[in-house]
Amino acid sequence: MTSGIRRVLSCHFTAKRLQRYLDADPSAPLDPAEIRRLEAHLAECARCAAAVEDFRSMRWAMLRLSRLVGPDPAAVARLHRSVDELLEEDRG
Numbered sequence: 001m002t003s004g005i006r007r008v009l010s011c012h013f014t015a016k017r018l019q020r021y022l023d024a025d026p027s028a029p030l031d032p033a034e035i036r037r038l039e040a041h042l043a044e045c046a047r048c049a050a051a052v053e054d055f056r057s058m059r060w061a062m063l064r065l066s067r068l069v070g071p072d073p074a075a076v077a078r079l080h081r082s083v084d085e086l087l088e089e090d091r092g
Contacts (some may be wrong), residue, residue: 010041012090014048015083022055051086055079 020028022039030038042049058079065072 011039011045011048011086011089012043014038014041015051015086015090018051018055019050019083022052048086051082054082 017030017034017038020030021035042052058075062072062075065075
């Protein structure tokens with residue numbers, strides 16, 4: 001039971017920081033301890049690791065499309081829904 005709660009909390013921690021981690025935005029950096037914790041979780045949690053791959057795939061798809069026509073609003077909405085679903089699962 002305790003390990004399940006710990007995993008849910010770790011997924012929640014990851015979901016809240018995932019975009020900052022992937023963007024490596026210097027205006028909102030993660031501290032080294034957060035990065036280590038997040039990377040350790042991603043190495044063990046298939047669901048969160050899949051979310052990272054989804055984000056990366058979406059980023060490359062949006063980059064390719066933006067060079068042609070700009071960001072696809074439907075793709076952006078799907079990305080937002082994916083994040084919202086991860087957060088809702090962790091809350092529930």
